[in-house]
Amino acid sequence: MIKQARTVLSDVTLSFESGGQYAVLGPSGAGKTTLLRLLNRLEDPTAGALWFHGAPYTQLSAITLRRRVALVFQVPLIFPGSVRDNLCTALRLQRRGREIDPKDLTWALELAGLDGAMLVRDAAALSTGEKQRVCIARALMTRPEVLLLDEPTAALDPTAARRLIESVVRLSRTGGLTVIMVSHQPEHARGVGGEVILLVGGHVVEQTSADQFFVAPATRQGRSYLDRTLSGVTP
């Protein structure tokens, strides 16, 4: 994947099992966000291909694909209006606003770790952590099979971050979703469990179970990354 004459991702071969949990780790500029943007088809690779349930991405409608492979951005972007208005966005875009079932709204909110009573609140007045959860609930309203989370804990305090990670785990285990979460913080990846994918300089240098990765990384880059991040040195 080349952006502005710079190779962002190269020789990347990855497969994701349905219902799995994946944490994508790596230093800044490793290509983590680009990977998620490719998976959501906000961008197309300059070489290579992506497949979804055996079909090439390019043969699928980008609109339909994005509803099945939902992306939540690092900075929570809230649309004007109430929490309910935000949650109804995707269905209104499909001109299905009248079909919205209140139970679906509550289901999405609770799965994202929010109380159903929040529906009437002004979304702009929420805390950053709550906004991030509203963004997750909003993405869930299209009933996606895959949820892509780009550093969802980046702007949160430790308590809010821990609660969000618990929600992510619940999404996968209770909601049956495939969750692919980009993170800067290894402890959050550890909380999610499942598999860890370590990206360095646009290459996948390690893909293994979280248990294995945090106990004994298989590569020198893995050990180096863990040493630096766990000792508090920002990569």
Place this chain on the structure above:
Amino acid sequence: MNTQLIDPSWLQIACAAGLLLVTIGLSAARGLGLERDLTVAGIRTFVQLVAIGYVLGFVFSTDRPALIIAILIFMLAVAAWTVAARQRRPTNALRLLVLASLSTGCGLTLVLATEVILQIRPWYNPYYLVPLMGMVIGNSLNSATLAVERLDSELRGARDRVEALLALGATSRQAAAAPVHSAMKAAMIPIINSMMVVGLVALPGMMTGQILGGSSPLVAIKYQVLIMYMIAFSTTITTFVLTTLRARSYFTPAHQLREEAVAG
């Protein structure tokens, strides 16, 4: 009251230039640094209008529709190039896009006004076509400039919002709807303002010209009303076509924002 038209002599025009000299002097006195611009603008006003006076004299005496059409196309092309030149990145694609939009908006307006409403004969009568088209293009040009400027800045500034909508399964048209609405509103404000105050705080140039030229004020007013409605119509059509096409140019067929379009 003596209503006979005064034909200003060139000496009287030179005296009027004294007003501009005072303006230049005030600019210099207050350190505005506009002296050069005012001088160039003053000279251009004189040269361009004298030149167009001779051109119109020739055009009005011609009986060749092809020549009239060529003049109208020339006016549209100059307007399109002017709109593009006001933008940060004046590309040929933008020039063609503006030309297509102005041609649709102004062309449709002119056909409806001269063929359906006024029913002028012959259809290419330059006495009507050229000044009416000039008025319509002049105003549509300003609206088109505002529309492109606003749309570009909104789309670049609202990139996160646009991508958030795309990620939720919005089409590129849905994702760009708010910037397009904003651009259209910005482009329509000048004509709405003009229509609100016309006759109260401002007497339009064409009406003033007609009255000074000896027309009955009632006839001048009828034409002015027609002109205002024509401008409102052409501005709407032009900016609608322009913002729709321009917004589309920001996206790939797969509803992705083009990096080169939103960068910088």
